[in-house]
Amino acid sequence: MQTKLGDGSVMICGIVGKDAETKRVGEKNSVMTKFSVKAGDRTDQSGDKKAVWVNCTAWNDMGKAASTLKKGDTALVIGRIRTYKYNGNDGTEKTGNELVCEFISGIFRALLSDIPYPGNTSGSSTYSDYSMPSDEDLPF
Numbered sequence: 001m002q003t004k005l006g007d008g009s010v011m012i013c014g015i016v017g018k019d020a021e022t023k024r025v026g027e028k029n030s031v032m033t034k035f036s037v038k039a040g041d042r043t044d045q046s047g048d049k050k051a052v053w054v055n056c057t058a059w060n061d062m063g064k065a066a067s068t069l070k071k072g073d074t075a076l077v078i079g080r081i082r083t084y085k086y087n088g089n090d091g092t093e094k095t096g097n098e099l100v101c102e103f104i105s106g107i108f109r110a111l112l113s114d115i116p117y118p119g120n121t122s123g124s125s126t127y128s129d130y131s132m133p134s135d136e137d138l139p140f
Contacts, residue, residue: 013037036053
């Protein structure tokens with residue numbers, strides 16, 4: 001899921017693609033954490049579905065919090081898009097985008113593995129046994 005908010009911020013929600021990578025950078029030894037979130041799918045010109053991945057960067061206290069994100073966690077992220085330039089492998093100048101995080105909320109699978117959930121009618125007893133319905137099964 002992705003949406004643009006009235007103040008220019010962007011909100012995404014999706015699955016974290018790989019464990020967050022944290023390091024300290026700059027003169028102030030600031031914490032920087034990078035991670036990617038699958039925010040949905042898009043159909044390309046040939047009709048094939050392609051995943052929409054959003055590269056996220058979190059700094060300082062937000063970076064410390066984001067450092068616990070693991071592959072498979074669900075993350076809700078609000079931030080602002082930053083565009084930057086870099087040299088590609090072929091030596092040409094390229095443009096990239098990242099979401100600079102202002103808010104992060106994670107649902108960590110490891111924490112949910114033994115928690116019973118309300119409204120359970122499937123016979124399973126914990127979130128780890130629960131599977132989300134597909135988009136086609138949702139009423140909205």
